[in-house]
Amino acid sequence: MTTEFDLISRYFAPLAGSGGLGLKDDAALIDLLPGREFVVTTDAFVAGVHFLSSEQPGVIARRLLRTNISDLAAKGARLSGYLLTLALPNELNEDWVAAFSAGLMLDQEEYGISLLGGDTVSTSGPIVASITAIGTVLQGSMITRSGARVGDDLWVTGSIGDAGLGLKVVQGQLPQISLEDRSWLSGRFSLPTPPAGFGAALGELGLANASADVSDGLVADAGHIAKASGVRLKIDGSSVPLSDAITRAISRGLWTISEAVTAGDDYQIVFSAPHENRDRITTLAVHHSTLATRIGLVIEGRPGVELLSDTGQQIKLTKTGFQHR
Amino acid sequence: MTTEFDLISRYFAPLAGSGGLGLKDDAALIDLLPGREFVVTTDAFVAGVHFLSSEQPGVIARRLLRTNISDLAAKGARLSGYLLTLALPNELNEDWVAAFSAGLMLDQEEYGISLLGGDTVSTSGPIVASITAIGTVLQGSMITRSGARVGDDLWVTGSIGDAGLGLKVVQGQLPQISLEDRSWLSGRFSLPTPPAGFGAALGELGLANASADVSDGLVADAGHIAKASGVRLKIDGSSVPLSDAITRAISRGLWTISEAVTAGDDYQIVFSAPHENRDRITTLAVHHSTLATRIGLVIEGRPGVELLSDTGQQIKLTKTGFQHR
Structure with a gap:
C-alpha cells in the first residue's frame, strides 16, 4: 500500500520551495519583505463537479492552481506559494x-x-x-472590489x-x-490563463x-464590484x-454575446481605473503580453451592471451570471 | 435551494475577522507586525475517516480547527487566522x-x-x-523539528x-x-486541547x-524530531x-503503555530544550495552565526513539506510530 508519507516524498516534496522545509515539518515558513502584506485565497475542486474524470490529472491540477492565481492577480498580489x-x-x-503533481510542477515554473x-x-x-494560495502586496495596495469611482x-x-x-x-x-x-475552446476551459504578472504590476x-476575477461570468463579477463600490x-x-472562435460561433447563431458575458470560468480580471491611467495600463498590458480592453464606464445610479448593444439599447440578460459550483 | 452565497452570508461571514473583509472579496488580507514572519499549516477531515457521522458537527469543526492549532503551537507560533x-x-x-459554524465560533473565542x-x-x-491555519513567529524563531541537540x-x-x-x-x-x-476519554478524542498559548510563548x-505536535503518536512524532535532528x-x-483513566485501563490490562505512546490524535507537543531552561519552562507551563513533563533525553546514536521501562529495559513497540489517515 502506498502511504501518505510515500506520496509526499515521491510526488510533493520535489514541489516544495525553501519555506516548505521539504514538507518535513508540521508547518511552513513564509518570508515577507518589509513594507509588504499577505493576501490569501482558497479554491476547491470536486471530481464530477469541477472536473471530469476523463480529464488529464495534470490539467486538473493546473486549472485548480490557476483559479487560485486568478484571485491573487485580481487583488494585485505577487505570488508567493500555496498549500494543497x-x-x-x-x-x-x-x-x-504522479500526473497531478507533474502538472503542478509545470505551472510552478510558469508562474514562479x-x-x-x-x-x-x-x-x-x-x-x-x-489549494490555498498566498501572495503579497505593498502595504495598503491590495485592490479590493470596493474602490470603483464614478468616472473610472x-x-x-x-x-x-x-x-x-x-x-x-x-x-x-x-x-x-x-x-x-x-480544440481551441476546450483548451481555454481546461487551462485558463490568469494575468498574474499584469495583475501584480x-x-x-x-x-x-x-x-x-472573472470566475462567475463578466457581468456577475463586475456586479460584485458595483455592489461593493456602490456604483x-x-x-x-x-x-x-x-476571440475569433467565439465571434464565429456568435455569427452562426450558436452562441450569443449575452451568453458570453454570463458564462463562468474565464479567470481573467475585470477592473476599474481612472481615465488618466489609460496609457500606462495599455503599456503595462503590452509589456506583460496581456490583452487589456476598455469595455465601459463607472457611472452613478443603482448599484448593478447594464450591458448596451451597438445602438445603445440595453441588452436583457437571461441570467446575470454563473452560480459557481 | 440554499446557494453557496447564502451559506457564506448566513454562517461564515459572522466568523470573519477584519482581514477577511466580510468574506466579500476574492481574497483576504493579513497584517504582519514588523519583525515577525508567517507560519502556515493545513489539515483535512473526511466523513467516515476522521469523524463519524454520529458526531456533532460543532465538535467536528472544533477538532479540525484544533488539529491545525496544534501544528502552529508546535512551531511556537501565535495564531492569526484560518481559511476553511x-x-x-x-x-x-x-x-x-449551522452547527458546524457555531462550533467554529466557540473555538474562535477560545483561541483568539x-x-x-x-x-x-x-x-x-x-x-x-x-482548514489552512496561519500563525506568526518572531523572525527566525520558528521551532523546527531539526534543532534537537545532544544533552537536551x-x-x-x-x-x-x-x-x-x-x-x-x-x-x-x-x-x-x-x-x-x-465519557472523559471520548471527550479527549473529540476535543483535544493543544497548548496554543504555551507553544507560542x-x-x-x-x-x-x-x-x-503529537498527532501520529508520541513515539512516531518524537521520531520525526530524532530523524530531522540526527539524534x-x-x-x-x-x-x-x-491520565487517571489511562492508568486505570493499564492497571486492568485493557491498554498498555506501549499502546498509549503509539496512539494518535493527542494533539499535544513534544519538544527538546536545553537543561538550563527547566525552571523557566516549568514556570511558563504553570502560567499557561499547561502540563509539561520531562520524559527523557536527547542522546547520541542512530536516529530513532527508544522507550525504557522502570528497570531500564527497552520496551519493544509493536508499531512505532499511527499511520495518519
Missing part, C-alpha cells in the same frame, strides 16, 4: 497522483510559485482537491466567454463548431481602483473582447 | 452547516483566531472539510494516550471501562530547540504523563 489538500479514493491509481505544505487524506467519495474606465483582460463555450464543447455539445475551434503601480457599471457590448 | 474549505453533499441538511476566507463546493461523496531534555505537554483510547471508546470498544472514564522566549531520543516510560 487532497482527499483521494483508496482505489485511485498512483499514476493519477512553489508548494509550502499540504495534507493528503483518503475518502470513500470522489477526489476533492483544494472599466477594463477586462483576455477574451471573454471562451471557457464557457469551451465547457460546452468538453461536454460534447455543439458538434456544429469546427474541429479546430472545438497593476497593484504595485496603484493603477486600478477596484478589481475582481453602476455600463458595459458596451460591442467592446467586450471576443 | 467545505465539500458538502447536496442532500446535507443546512442545520449541519478568526476566519479569513474559504470555499464551499458540492460533492457526490462524503463531507470533506479542510525531552518534554511533552498534556497527558498521552487519552485520544487513542478515547477513539476506541467512541467506536464502541472496551465496554469494561467505567461509564465515567468512557515557548517560541517567543526561545526556550525549545526542536518541537513537533537519538531516550524516553523513560515511567515518566510519560498518563
